[in-house]
Amino acid sequence: MKVQRIGLTAGTIRKVDIASEISDQESYPYLMSFAFDLATLKASIASVGLINPPILREGERGDMEVVTGYRRIRAAHELGIQEIQCMVVSCHAMNANHALLVAFYDNLATRSFNVIEKGLALEHLSRFHTAAEIVETYMPLMGLAKRKEVYEQYLRIQRRLTDSVKWALAKGKIQLKTAEILLEADEENIDIIYSYGKQLNLNANQWHQFVDMTVDLMKIEGVSARDLFDELGISSVIDQDIKNVPQQVNTVLDILRSRRYPKVTSTQKLLRRKFAAIEMPPGARIIPPPNLEGTEYKLEVLFKEGSSLRANLLKIANDPNLISLEPPLSEGLKVFEGHGDKKGPRK
Template sequence: MTLTIFSFISFTGQKSKFSDIIKSKMYFKTKLKKIPLSLVKQENTFFYFTDENPYYFNLLKSSIAKLGILNPIMVQPFEKKYYRVISGFRRLQIAKELGFTFIPARILRENLSPSEILTAVLLSHPHPLSLTEKVRIVRIMKDLGISTSQICTRFGSFLEIQSPHLLEKYIRLSNYTPSVLSYISTHGLSLNQALAFENLSSEEQNLLISLGTCLSLKGYDFCNILKVLKEIETKEEKNVAAILKETEILNVSKDVKLTRSQKIDKIKKILKMKRYP
């Protein structure tokens, strides 16, 4: 059933037409229901793919404080009277922080397969998917055993990933650590810019994330600096981590006496002298 629905989505490209499916008995035990927060005992984060962003979290919290929860969470029953959260983790956290005792929820059937649960979660997602959210979804699909060809042909239009070549890039990104994906998301790197992290060690990735975070480096500046670092790596046969440490670039990025633009200019000059002595 899941793949049949997504086959139709891949032809139409319209998620909005499936609101009736999401609300139907196909996936849900009951219509919208308010459940006591005290009965929500578990969280199933396997299907969690949403970007973490403190700014948007605070916006959501302000909205919920004024208007309540307009988009119900998604839960599944267990042990007869309790519920585990499948989707809506931030809304649940905010409800607890605001002292709510009940929360609106859609209750999934107990006998759904993981693929059917993923279908329900995706079709009820209210916002356009970001690059890193698509990456996490691709990883979930691969973990569920959905083949590359099925992702392209059945899910491609929904995810806007319709060619095997493009999907292969997302699969490569799906191997990144959560901290790398978080940086890609918060600093707006494109798909091709995000691939610059590939073939770097965990230490090198962490050092670059630290550098990029200190300087709020967006995609263009980040990739230019990394490009020069890799050129120096080839020239001197030293890894990126060693180059960052011996040039004291990281110390420059933390110098409180310099403005952001002064730090970036100084780092570029250091790298240029290292690359072209």
């Protein structure tokens, strides 16, 4: 792997007015920061000042571009500092690609990139370098596999996801695999799905289930996310003022699961009825395999001493309703063949 040697052309140190010279978003064409916390940096600047001056690239008309130090500039601005010392390099001495590589290596040397920042870096690099060069040379430096499909995945995330979804991804609220499923929808539906999920305050695993089932159902039924949520009553569940948020989340996921996997859901209902018919002693329960993907049930029994365990096990074993309980797959086949649960799923 050949890495281009990057040198920094000498510039001049001068005071720069933050508000007047670099407040425009166009001043950050090399930005590789997203969803960051300035608290520690602000405390440092407030205590000892700005130790390392940001590097700015000055255009022919005196306009400034931030090459390095975006976070430092933001922190100083939030502290009410009007002017800061910067190293200013002429655009004639540092072209745009040179400035980008200085920014890239400066960030690499001081911190790790989050998921979105990797996409930002790849997006910037794509302006000056071929996909093959980026995959071979720059992606390994960010801990990414040298595969073109990974490169394209990060570009899709950078170009198509809204800032709110990117923030959730950068903070680990949603997983990369969840974001990939979201990208199967258009921008309007992505916004709606994210808005509904955010109101439920989902954890990462719940987010994945919510997005996976929603996008699947949208494709299967040919409907928008909003129409799907309205038809299933999910909009009403979310709009309710329910203090028990976990219960609300479970309700929404159960609704989606029933629609996406109607036969599995019907089998689970059938099993719950059979479990209820078995007279279980206190502290005992039968647990089916998750999503009915296993071949065995699990019996859980709480007991204080051996004699009570023996009595409870005998009570369970002698219950006549236990004989009707067949293996999970057999119970499922009853539903698949139209037996057991007479109420069919909605089409």
